[in-house]
Amino acid sequence: MNASAVLLPPEDRELSPYTGWTRAHWVAVAEHLLLSVRPYASPRHARIDLPGPASSSGPDSDGLEGFARTFLLAGFLVAGNGGDDPHGFLDRYRSGLVAGTDPESRERWPRPDELDQAKVEAASIALVLMLTRPWLWDRMDSRERGRVLDWMSAVVGESYPPINWVWFQIVVEEFLRSAGGRWSRADIDAGLAVHAGLARGEGWYSDGSERSYDYYCGWALHFYPLLWASLAAEPPDRELIEGWRRDLARFLEDYIGLIGADGSPVLQGRSLIYRMAAAAPLWMGAWSGATTLSPGRLRRGASGILRHFHDHGALDGGLLSMGWHGAWPAMKQSYSGGGSPYWAAKGFFGLILPADHPVWTAREEPLPSDAEGVQRAVRAPGWILSAPSGDGIARILNHGTDHAHEGDVRTDSPLYARLGYSSATVPPLVGSTLDAPLDNSVAVLDADGRATHRTGFTALGVFHGDAVSTGGSRWRAHWIDASTDTGRDHGSGRRGTARPGPILEVWSAVRGADEVRLVRVGDEPVPGGRRRWRLRVGGWPVLRERGPGSTVEALTGHSGLVSGTEHLGDVGPLAGETAVPWVCADVAPGEVLACLVRLGTGAADAPRPRVGLDEEGATVTWPDGAAARIALPG
Missing domain, CATH: 2.70.98 (Beta-galactosidase; Chain A, domain 5)
Structure with a gap:
């Protein structure tokens, strides 16, 4: 595959009159991103050290971040394809998992009880291991699984800030529970209580006690609850799940209006370098059914976002830089490093839905900014x-x-x-x-x-x-x-x-x-x-x-x-x-x-x-x- 341009299939203006893009376009971009980061992997693939300024957490953290966030993209792609993996993505990430969790490896990752940022990245790894269990986790030997569980278990009992981070602990401990590892019900209950305290009505959450309304409401605080509930060994009460569903549905009624006709989301809030992650709550609505929006309107919004960034040069040489369209390093927050932009992977969650799902087969319908206003x-x-x-x-x-x-x-x-x-x-x-x-x-x-x-x-x-x-x-x-x-x-x-x-x-x-x-x-x-x-x-x-x-x-x-x-x-x-x-x-x-x-x-x-x-x-x-x-x- 050409490292400088995505090889896209022909547009389909009958199915997608606004963007021309289909599921095949999403697959092509996802594969391009994953293949383009391969030259930046360490010898045993535990680190992906991508270009750009270092974060405040340091290069070891940044290498883990590059691994975990691209792993998230690979997981959605392979899971949505029913385990079909012609590029061998999961084999490479399996190698990285083994090396990163080996305390004697030169590529060992900092543990979540050593470095706070590892708490974030552990959640992406845990989520993919649950979504791809038959094709990755179940094929690892007992020694390999033991090392992963030992590394993950460092989150148990750890303190997390009372923001979207509580979901990282919940997701990791759910994986630990499912795999026979050490976990804590008290940690999960405490995280759920924090999440409940962030609700501000009409489907909106603030990312903390401050008036912090931004894209974290959609790509974190609406992304994790319903997904976790579907994976949990003991799902929460039905009433709680229904409340989350109502919240997401109501939130999306506002959120769909925040996308311009050219596919650009409103430029507001921190971490904008995550770009197409803004599509995540739209896909969550399609996946869960918790939305009043039609499948065609959901895909119009999501594909509009992805095409906007593609057409404006965000995939610079196949890599996501620190910026909005192209590289613009001044958008960096202190926690941002070379691998940070790959939280954009959340915007590809729709790939977990098969090609015959209504969100992929329905004809695109206009955004509010396209037509009625x-x-x-x-x-x-x-x-x-x-x-x-x-x-x-x-x-x-x-x-x-x-x-x-x-x-x-x-x-x-x-x-x-x-x-x-x-x-x-x-x-x-x-x-x-x-x-x-x-x-x-x-x-x-x-x-x-x-x-x-x-x-x-x-x-x-x-x-x-x-x-x-x-x-x-x-x-x-x-x-x-x-x-x-x-x-x-x-x-x-x-x-x-x-x-x-x-x-x-x-x-x-x-x-x-x-x-x-x-x-x-x-x-x-x-x-x-x-x-x-x-x-x-x-x-x-x-x-x-x-x-x-x-x-x-x-x-x-x-x-x-x-x-x-x-x-x-x-x-x-x-x-x-x-x-x-x-x-x-x-x-x-x-x-x-x-x-x-x-x-x-x-x-x-x-x-x-x-x-x-x-x-x-x-x-x-x-x-x-x-x-x-x-x-x-x-």
Whole structure:
């Protein structure tokens, strides 16, 4: 197989009118990825040492990660083919299992009680051993199995952070139980209790106690429960399983709207280098039947995601780099290493379903972003989801997520705390805006032009009316000097010395591609004898030479009103120079600044809504009469 390009079968536009891709395309990409990593395997195949910067866990961990995550892909492929393995994938991984768990081997893996990251990778290994049992585990001799069980058993009684990680312990101990190893019911029960505590309603889970809503909700917190329950020697109570099924079904009703017509998921949250792992909850819906979405719509979403990354160069020389489309190392989190992007394997879970499953045989049906459009309030993460008909872009306006607790004082995490995210834009991930937020922000500027942050805000809720959705949040604007924070990057903003500013209350009135952003400044007097605060409203970060347009304009009059566009250079992974429009105005305590913020083709030419202000709030009215009333009491 050519190491630089995937050999794809012909498109099938009758079965797949939107993507042209079928199960055969998924198989071709999976095989290509697996064959392409072979040159990076150690002599006995226990490590796959892939190019890229090392993680904070070190090269031994990264080599294990390369093994475990590609093993996950091989497992889905072989299991879905009923054990057919013409490339001999499982033989190579068997060799690696034997060497990696041999304490005398030069390729031995760090044990889960020696290195935390091994706890993560052990779960992928355990899961594949359960899914491919007749073709791998049952063919290992007793000595080989004993070493694997000994290595795995190091998870028993270990402490796991109360996030998606608890599922790694549950899955490993379920395998240990099934194979006659040591396991702990208390560990499994404790993990299930943590999972239950992460539920936030309407199918959504937060990945921890913070307001951490991101793709981990789908590719971890919805991925493992039903799969584990199907493998468990003693499945949990039927009521619990049915609750998980309802949660997944409800979650997917929102989730399907987060995919753009070009197949790009909304760029929000950490670990985006896992790319097509975003397809995992769609396949889980198909596999479990726990969804109201049709098989054709599920495959349209999943195949759209895979084709998006394929067509945009994510399979660079057959390898998944640290980036989004191509390599863009600044997307790295501290825990990321060369093997990390292969958690993308979760997005191939659909291969476990045979070729005659309805998800593969049904005709593709459109996404919301393809045809009818969607606009809804997603209450748990505090998002207004908008993908207008014919627009092709999925957007969220964010009034509930910041990867922090209410009252925290930190810098704004670019991938969590912005007011908006979309499938066509990405916040600047390097440069000055990390310390002075610009894109999709409302900030107070000090005398030196430094902008405040909003992390720790109070969420005021998101709501959907007949045609207009609204959402709001309130916070004490704060400047942060985070120069002394050298901690690991796990997605949160940074801590530092804080200087408080005024209270800001911000509301979004959303209709299609339009957001009317209303900003009320608190009544506290401005320090230093000044009469007004200098406010800046930043718009969507767009590429200067291609893609959708971005506009911001004031709808209310204020002194010092000025607008412009900041050209930031190559600050994101979408391959081009980023530009962000903005409006600045001087606003007195108690006053309201209203701005129109738009993202989309023809954004500059569409008719404008108007804003009427009175003592109790604002009325936003579009030219066709659609309106929303927002209370902004003094």
